[in-house]
Structures are given as C-alpha cells and as structure tokens.
Amino acid sequence: MVDGYGRRPARRVNGTTTGASTKPLSLDLHDIQGDVLEGLRKNYENFLFYKIVSPSSFKQYSRQHVLRRITNALQVHDRELAAQSRSTRGFGSLETLFGLNVGFTKDGLAQLLGTRSKLDPAFERGANHPDTIKNLNDPPRAAWLKKFIENRIDGIFLVTGPDRSSVMRQSSELTRLLGTSIKIVYSETGNTRPGRERGHEHFGFLDGVSQPGIRSLTPASEPRRRPDQGLPGQDPIWPGEFVFGYPGQHPEDPTKEGPPPEMAAPWLRNGSYMVFRRLEQKVPEFRKFVAEQAARLGMDPQLLAARMVGRWRSGAPLELAPLRDNPALGGDDTRNNNFEFGDDPFQRRCPYAAHIRKAYPRDDTASEAEVQRHRIIRAGIPFGPELAPGETTTKHSRGLMFVCYQTSIERQFEYIQKNYANNPDFVPGKKRPGGGGAVVPGFDPIIGQAPCNSARRIDEPFPNYPAGSRRTTLAIPEQFVMLTAAAYFFMPSISALRTVLTS
Numbered sequence: 001m002v003d004g005y006g007r008r009p010a011r012r013v014n015g016t017t018t019g020a021s022t023k024p025l026s027l028d029l030h031d032i033q034g035d036v037l038e039g040l041r042k043n044y045e046n047f048l049f050y051k052i053v054s055p056s057s058f059k060q061y062s063r064q065h066v067l068r069r070i071t072n073a074l075q076v077h078d079r080e081l082a083a084q085s086r087s088t089r090g091f092g093s094l095e096t097l098f099g100l101n102v103g104f105t106k107d108g109l110a111q112l113l114g115t116r117s118k119l120d121p122a123f124e125r126g127a128n129h130p131d132t133i134k135n136l137n138d139p140p141r142a143a144w145l146k147k148f149i150e151n152r153i154d155g156i157f158l159v160t161g162p163d164r165s166s167v168m169r170q171s172s173e174l175t176r177l178l179g180t181s182i183k184i185v186y187s188e189t190g191n192t193r194p195g196r197e198r199g200h201e202h203f204g205f206l207d208g209v210s211q212p213g214i215r216s217l218t219p220a221s222e223p224r225r226r227p228d229q230g231l232p233g234q235d236p237i238w239p240g241e242f243v244f245g246y247p248g249q250h251p252e253d254p255t256k257e258g259p260p261p262e263m264a265a266p267w268l269r270n271g272s273y274m275v276f277r278r279l280e281q282k283v284p285e286f287r288k289f290v291a292e293q294a295a296r297l298g299m300d301p302q303l304l305a306a307r308m309v310g311r312w313r314s315g316a317p318l319e320l321a322p323l324r325d326n327p328a329l330g331g332d333d334t335r336n337n338n339f340e341f342g343d344d345p346f347q348r349r350c351p352y353a354a355h356i357r358k359a360y361p362r363d364d365t366a367s368e369a370e371v372q373r374h375r376i377i378r379a380g381i382p383f384g385p386e387l388a389p390g391e392t393t394t395k396h397s398r399g400l401m402f403v404c405y406q407t408s409i410e411r412q413f414e415y416i417q418k419n420y421a422n423n424p425d426f427v428p429g430k431k432r433p434g435g436g437g438a439v440v441p442g443f444d445p446i447i448g449q450a451p452c453n454s455a456r457r458i459d460e461p462f463p464n465y466p467a468g469s470r471r472t473t474l475a476i477p478e479q480f481v482m483l484t485a486a487a488y489f490f491m492p493s494i495s496a497l498r499t500v501l502t503s
C-alpha cells in the first residue's frame, strides 16, 4: 500500500535494523512527532495554518486538550507493523486511525517563548523572506495565495485520517478546543488520488518510492548479506540528519557516524524542521508540452516524460528500464531502488538533469559522503481535484502539498533546490563519450526554477541507448510546477511541547 506522495511504508524484516553492525542506537520514538520519520498514514490530510492570538490561552488549552492527542513516532511505527501483519494475513485495515501533529514558525516560537528564538538561520529567515525567495528563484510573494499571505502564520496542525469528512470533523473539534486562542489563516486538505492513481502524483508518476533509510529504525531486508542497506539500494542515514539529538552523517565517510548536528537549545532534541511548499502542477499543459516535444524528437511521449523524471509512471527507474516501462519492477520495492548513476556515465539510460538524478545524485558526484549530507525525508500529499473532462488548460488548482523533514533547512532542502535543481551545471564535470566536450546537464525539468521564471533546458532528452551520439536538447519555456505558498516550521518533541513551549 502506498500512502500518498512520499510515503511507502517500508517492509519490516525480523526487526533487524540497518547499522546493527555498529553500536546500538536507540531513538526516543515516543518523544518524536509521528510525521517526521515514517510519516502519518494518510488518505486525507488537513493542513491548518494558524496565528496565535492569545499565547497564554493557547498554552492552557493545548495542555488541557491537545497535547495528549499528538501522534508520536512510536505509534506510527506500531501502526505500520500492525498494518503489515494484517495485510499479510489478509484481514482488516487500520483506516480508522487518525493522526495529529503540530509545528511552529519562528513567529510562533517567539509567541510561546516570549523572545526570539535563534535556531537554523534559514528557519529564522523564513520561506517568505525576500532573501529566501531570491536564493531559491521562488515566485514573489505577490504571486502566492492571497489568504496565505494576508496574516502572520505562527503554526500548523497536520490532521490525517481515512476520509475527508472524518478528518474535517477532527479539525473542527481541534479548533473548537482551542477557541479564540488561535485564528485560522489558511486551511487546505490534500488527498491520495483515487483508484489506480493511488500513490501517484498528479503528473501520473508513482511517488514515495525512494526514502533515506534511517539507521536504527529501517530494517535491513537482507541482514546477512547486506546489513548496511535497508531495502536493496536504500543507504542508511544517521538519524541526526532528520531529528536533533543523534549522530549525523560524517562529512568524509558516508557510512561513519558523524557529530550530532548542533542544537541551538537543549529543547530542540527529538525535534525536526519541516519545509512546506504548496506546488501547483499544470497537468494539461505538461501533457501537451510532452506530446508536442516527443513528436518533434520522434520519440514515445511516455519515454520523454520518464526522461524528465528519471522513472516511469509505474516507478520503474530508467537506470534499470531505459527504453520501456516495467510495471512489475516499478512496484517491487526490493528492486526499484537498486541502482546507482555511476554505472551510467554518459546519461544513456537517464539524463543528468532528470528529477531523481538531480534530487538525489547517489554516487554521481565526486564525494558520496557529501551527497548523503543533503538528504530529506519527504511526507507530502497531492491536493486538488482530478482533471475534469475537457480540461485542456488548467481550470482547477491541483498539485502537491510538499513536506520534508531535516535538521538543517539550508544544508538539506534549500541545498537540493538551489544547488542541484536550479543549477544547470550540476552534476559538474560530465563529458561527451569518446573524448567529446563538456556537458551542461540543464535544470531539473520538474522542480528547477530559473531566475524570474525564465526558460530552462535539459540536455539529451532523446536516449542514446545502448549507443549513439544524437545530440538533442529540450527547451522548456514555462514551469509546470509553480510555488503558490511556502513556510518553514519546527516540529518540536512531545516533551518540549509539554514543557518549555506551553509552561
């Protein structure tokens, strides 16, 4: 089962966790919020953005009514285990379970602490700061959703559950309990897509296929042969990259324990930064563009779309299925991540600019240790209606409520967006085969943003596979993914919520 974008419950194997060969490490799962590591199970997810009107009442009502309802990572972990054993035994489902998580912006923390926090510099700047917008080539605030920018956003509630009406009931109950202590600034509900599109994002691609393994949590699927892998191809990452208080990645050796990321205050332990981006997707425009360009290049439109993403709609990676889709491979999580890009030095199988090759270049750069310091855990969900019959230009807002977790926004999400996706020269140092000239890979065609929304291009949309030297370029005059709102939150530990933030 796939739970929306970015969520595919990992298979559990006998409780043997990756990194078991190194000294045991235990995560305080009961103290970490549930969406952070493995993700709240979600068919529907209501994002409630609010302003704190009265900090003292907010603290009081939260302590009285809300905090005990927060779903922690242990509950999520247990639910996943139970769901798997139920699905293998073939009865029941856990669809009746709800989830609730809470986060705060820098302004929200200032309301609760009575003083400005001094956390991660990117968090303190915020997603809506002109410098952040410039740094990431984001559209100006004036182009964001009006309601989202009308008021200060102090916090977010994530309310998840099996269907829209019960999620909305949970949200109403929550806002009733908090009374006039908060004002809702913006509310929107995402949902997994229906029927056969379940688990696929709006362009049609299976999502939630690849996530970092987490040392001491993600089990090794082949503990004897490959104790240092989660599922095959899933490299384990030290948990400090995603939650404060644990070892992070070593800057020189991708497998060695590195120092825990610095904590600006002790109460950050077991907390995580969350990046939220509401990304509108122009689905009919994307399809039309792909069809026209595929005709121009003389290739199958599905292949062209796959070369933009790096995977086929089924999830099958181009590295393992370079010319045609292989749904059995796409759906097989013991195989669909078992590849590297170093085996494809001339982008014959997968373009250097393809979304997944940009966002996680695996072994494609000079230092794998460095790549593993720019990982994120994704936990988003699609939003908006299915394409209406005859909707040949976008009439309804739809896309992805993108969510990711990390302990440094600057080194993780912002780095991927700025230095990989928005950088046409990444990956550097690539050459044409046979001693040819240097290659400029181009922008990430899915999420890359050029300054002032100017045109982008990618190199080699047409595959020279298994051989060939046809030189092609895809010029992309418009963006098919548009940012319409963004915010940075801190998702505190349950203990920080009970103490420093509400006392």
Ligand code: N7H
Pocket (backbone or CB within 6 Å): 006, 201, 203, 205, 206, 207, 208, 209, 210, 211, 277, 279, 280, 281, 309, 311, 355, 356, 359, 360, 376, 399, 400, 402, 413, 416, 417, 446, 447, 481
């Ligand atoms: Fe992406 N898409 O449909 O094309 N993404 N993404 N993403 N993304 C991935 O592996 C998509 C966005 C990453 O480990 C897949 O789960 C769309 C942002 C990373 O191999 C697909 C949008 C950022 C990975 C998509 C969007 C990322 C990844 C393949 C916006 C961060 C894992 C399925 C509307 C800056 C790479 C999978 C790996 C995978 C799509 C946004 C990052 C199909 C449509 C903003 C790290």
